[in-house]
Structures are given as C-alpha cells and as structure tokens.
Amino acid sequence: MPGEFYSTYRSYLERYMHEGATERVLLEAYQDLPRYLDESDAQAASILDVHTRALREVMGIKRDSDNLQWIYIARATEFLAQILIVIDTLLLQLKEKVERDNLTGLRNRLALYRLLPQMLEKAQEQGKPLVVAMLDLDDFKQINDQYGHQAGDEVLRFVAGLIKRSLRNDDLAVRFGGEEFVIVLPATDFAKAKVPLERIRTQIAAEKILPGVEGITVSIGVAGYAGRGSVDPDELIRQADEAMYRAKKLGKNRVVFAQGDNGE
Numbered sequence: 001m002p003g004e005f006y007s008t009y010r011s012y013l014e015r016y017m018h019e020g021a022t023e024r025v026l027l028e029a030y031q032d033l034p035r036y037l038d039e040s041d042a043q044a045a046s047i048l049d050v051h052t053r054a055l056r057e058v059m060g061i062k063r064d065s066d067n068l069q070w071i072y073i074a075r076a077t078e079f080l081a082q083i084l085i086v087i088d089t090l091l092l093q094l095k096e097k098v099e100r101d102n103l104t105g106l107r108n109r110l111a112l113y114r115l116l117p118q119m120l121e122k123a124q125e126q127g128k129p130l131v132v133a134m135l136d137l138d139d140f141k142q143i144n145d146q147y148g149h150q151a152g153d154e155v156l157r158f159v160a161g162l163i164k165r166s167l168r169n170d171d172l173a174v175r176f177g178g179e180e181f182v183i184v185l186p187a188t189d190f191a192k193a194k195v196p197l198e199r200i201r202t203q204i205a206a207e208k209i210l211p212g213v214e215g216i217t218v219s220i221g222v223a224g225y226a227g228r229g230s231v232d233p234d235e236l237i238r239q240a241d242e243a244m245y246r247a248k249k250l251g252k253n254r255v256v257f258a259q260g261d262n263g264e
Contacts, residue, residue: 005036010054017058101175103153104160112174112182116233119172119186123227130186130225131193134240135163135200137179138217138252143210151210152179158209159218166200182237190224190257197222197255205253217253219244224258 012029019025099111107115116132123130137143137159144152156179163173163181172184183200185193197220205217221244225231239258247256 005033006050006054008033008036009050010057013051013054014058101160104157104175106160106164106173106175106181108174109176112172112176112184112237113233115172116184116236119184120225120231120233120236123186123225124230126187127227128187129189129227130184131188131190132223132225132236132240133183133185133193133197133255134176134221134237134244135159135181135183135218136220136244136248138219138248140179143213143216147210147213151213155209155216158207159204162203162207163200166196166203182240189226190222193222193224194255201253201255219247219252220255221245221247222255222257 009029012025012033016022016025016029099107099114101108119130137155140152140155143155156175160173160175160181163183167173167183167185170186172182172186174182174184176182183197185196201218201220205215207216208214209216221240221242223236223239223243225236243256243258247254250256
C-alpha cells in the first residue's frame, strides 16, 4: 500500500473523527483517496489494514495495550474484516461475470475498455509496442440465414476457441460484438503480429467448421502503438476497424494493416 495513501487516509480519518463526522470530509475523501490507489491496492483486506493502523495512531493506542477500549475496537475491526472479505469476493465474481461473453467464453467489450488503457499505459512505461487487431467473419449473415442462428453460434464458439489457443497468456482476446473479435498483442510490433494473425486467418479458412459449409473466412484489420507518446484507445480500435473494412473491400480473407503501419 503506497505511503501517500496511508498518510492521506489517516489525515481524513482524524478530521472526520475530530470534526464531528461531517459529510464534507467524507466527500473530500471520496474524491481524493482513489488517485493514490492502483487496482491491486483497492481490496478490502488492504484498506482495512490501513484503517486499523491509522485508527490506532489517531487514538494513541499501542498494539500491546491492555486498554479495554482497544480490545473492543479490535474485535469490531475483525468482524468488519470478515464481512469486507466476503464482499470483496462477491464483487470480484460479479466483475468476472459481467466482463465475460456468455456464448464464447471470451472477455467482452466492457472488459476491453477497462483493460486496453491499462495495457497501453504499461506499453508506454516500458517503451514497447502494442498491436490491436479487429477480426470479422466474412459473410456471416449468410450462415445465419441459410443454416440458422444455432449454427452461427457454433461458428462463433469455434472461432473464439481457435483465437484463444493461438495466443499467448498475456494477449487479450475479446468478442467485440456480433461476429467481430478484438485481439490485443502487447510487446509486439507489426512484423511479429502478422505471424499469429495470419495463422488464425489460414486455420479458420482451412477448417470445415460445419457439415456442408465450406469457405468460412475472416478479414482482419490491424493498428499499432509504437510505445512512444500517448494514444487514445478508442482511436486505436477505430484504426483497426477501418483497416478491417479495407480488407473486406480488397476481397476479404486477408490481414490488412492501418495506413502508415508497416506490415501490409
């Protein structure tokens, strides 16, 4: 837990206790404290540890004191700790459920908009490139119209599984919506990205996913971040989407890089 968070938390706690539990102090704390935390710190057990330490110092109670007041505070804090840990677990489970696509098992668009900024920030800090690819099944509407939505769902599940098996542990695969998927490849430049993306494309085209259905293909658009300066995640997705539509116009079943990217 960062030291700045602790000192700031203690300051707000002391003010809140001494100023009569005013709502004004709470509002200030709500707005100020989150900027000192990252996601790994924002857990009930960590916050509770900070609270216990700060409370003890504010009240001037030593850990080895037999003061009856501290005994009751410690008991109450332990009870609160157990409740918060349960709530923490439930919130993590809910978050996982909300950010997971039910059909394919991949992350969904909500997860992408949370994780991509974090991945870009890490790429910038490390000075490493990152690639975003938009993958779209070609003529997918015809599959749904001719064979039914159940067959279409089977195709989507197969493609999702193939994508997942083709990626590294640190890569991110997302069902963006409908028949569109987004793939994020950290620490990867355009030349390296072409290898797994072409492999995914060729494997999908080679597989006979449904009986009597041949020639299922995908068009893939690719955009990249070089690891320098700032970039808007939405802009990167837009560039990949635009490149994907160029792949459609050029005949489908191909990988196309965004304008100005090396790799096309």
